[in-house]
Amino acid sequence: MxxxxxxxxxxxxxxxxxxxxxxxxxxxxxxxxxxxxxxxxxxxxxxxxxxxxxxxxxxxxxxxxxxxxxxxxSGDLGTSIIQGRPVGALIAQNLPYSLQLGGAALLFSALTGIAAGVLAASFHGTKLDDGISGLILLGSTVPSFWLGLLLILVFAVWLGWVPISGARGWTSLILPVIATGIGGIALVARVTRIAMIETARQDFVMLLHAKGLSPAIIQVRHVLRHALVPVVTILALRIGWILGGTVTIEYVFARPGLGSLLIRALNQRDYPLVQACLLMLAMAVILGTLLGDIIQAAMDPRQREVRS
Structure with a gap:
C-alpha cells in the first residue's frame, strides 16, 4: 500500500x-x-x-x-496587481467560505444520494424505483445556477425563510448547499443503485439468503458495503468538482469565497490572482482523484494490484 x-x-x-x-x-x-x-x-x-x-x-x-x-x-503566489495584496492572503481569507460550502454540499449529496440509491435498489423494478430514478434523472440535468436562482425566488423572496445572499449564519448555507449538492445527489444515487443491483446478483448474496439472513441485513451489511467501492471513488472526485461548482453558486448567492474572488479577478484580468485560483481548483480535482484511488485501493486490494 x-x-x-x-x-x-x-x-x-x-x-x-x-x-x-x-x-x-x-x-x-x-x-x-x-x-x-x-x-x-x-x-x-x-x-x-x-x-x-x-x-x-x-x-x-x-x-x-x-x-x-x-x-x-518557493511558496510565493505573488501579489495581486489590482488589489496590491499578497495572493496567498486573499486566498486564505476567502478559502474557508468555499470549504465550508463545499464540505456541506459534499456531505449533503453523499448522505442523500446513498440513501436514495439504497432505497431504489431495495425496491428494484417497482414504481418506487421508477420514481426515484426519474427524480435522479431530473436532478442530473438541472443547472446549478438556475436552481440557485429558483431557490432564491421561492424560499428567500416569496416565503422569506432564509437570507437571500451573504454568509451570515448557518441559514445562509441552506440554499447554496442544495443548489451545489443536487447534481451530486443524482450521480451518487445512480452509482449506488447500479452497484447494489449488480452486487445483489453475486453468488455470495444468494448464499446469505440461503442461510436465512434478513433481507434488510443483507442489503445494509453486505451488499451496500461491497457497492460502496465505486461510490467512494465518485465522492472523492466530487471534492474537486464541488469546489469548482461553488464558483457560480457563490456568485449567484453573493457569498464570499474562492469563486467570487476568481470572478472578480477574471473581470479585472488580475493575472497572479486568477492563476492561483485556477491552479487551486485544478489541484483540488487532481487530489480528489488521488484520494479516491487510495481509498478504493484500501477497500479493494484487487484494485491496488491492477493499478500498481
Whole structure:
C-alpha cells in the first residue's frame, strides 16, 4: 500500500506542471490585460510601458511563466496587481467560505444520494424505483445556477425563510448547499443503485439468503458495503468538482469565497490572482482523484494490484 501511494504521488509532479502551463496560457491568451484597469483615461503610452515593466508584463510568456513557477515552488503566489495584496492572503481569507460550502454540499449529496440509491435498489423494478430514478434523472440535468436562482425566488423572496445572499449564519448555507449538492445527489444515487443491483446478483448474496439472513441485513451489511467501492471513488472526485461548482453558486448567492474572488479577478484580468485560483481548483480535482484511488485501493486490494 505504501508503494502504491508513493507511485501516485510521484505521478502528480508531471501532472502539476502540465496543469500549471495550461492555467498560465489560458489567462494570458485571453484578450485584455490588467493594465487597462490600472490606467486612468488619457494616460500616455509611456505610462502603460512603465506599468508593464513594473509587473513584468513586458517580458515574453516563457519568461513570465518561469518567474511565476520559480516563485510558486518557493511558496510565493505573488501579489495581486489590482488589489496590491499578497495572493496567498486573499486566498486564505476567502478559502474557508468555499470549504465550508463545499464540505456541506459534499456531505449533503453523499448522505442523500446513498440513501436514495439504497432505497431504489431495495425496491428494484417497482414504481418506487421508477420514481426515484426519474427524480435522479431530473436532478442530473438541472443547472446549478438556475436552481440557485429558483431557490432564491421561492424560499428567500416569496416565503422569506432564509437570507437571500451573504454568509451570515448557518441559514445562509441552506440554499447554496442544495443548489451545489443536487447534481451530486443524482450521480451518487445512480452509482449506488447500479452497484447494489449488480452486487445483489453475486453468488455470495444468494448464499446469505440461503442461510436465512434478513433481507434488510443483507442489503445494509453486505451488499451496500461491497457497492460502496465505486461510490467512494465518485465522492472523492466530487471534492474537486464541488469546489469548482461553488464558483457560480457563490456568485449567484453573493457569498464570499474562492469563486467570487476568481470572478472578480477574471473581470479585472488580475493575472497572479486568477492563476492561483485556477491552479487551486485544478489541484483540488487532481487530489480528489488521488484520494479516491487510495481509498478504493484500501477497500479493494484487487484494485491496488491492477493499478500498481
Amino acid at each position: 505504501f508503494l502504491f501511494i508513493v507511485k501516485r504521488l510521484v505521478l502528480l509532479v508531471p501532472v502539476f506542471f502540465v496543469v500549471s502551463v495550461v492555467v498560465f496560457l489560458i489567462i494570458h491568451l485571453v484578450p485584455g490585460d490588467p493594465i487597462d484597469n490600472l490606467l486612468r483615461a488619457g494616460s500616455s503610452t509611456a505610462q502603460r510601458v512603465q506599468i508593464a515593466a513594473k509587473y513584468g508584463l513586458d517580458r515574453s510568456l516563457a519568461e513570465q511563466y518561469f518567474v511565476w513557477m520559480r516563485r510558486l515552488v
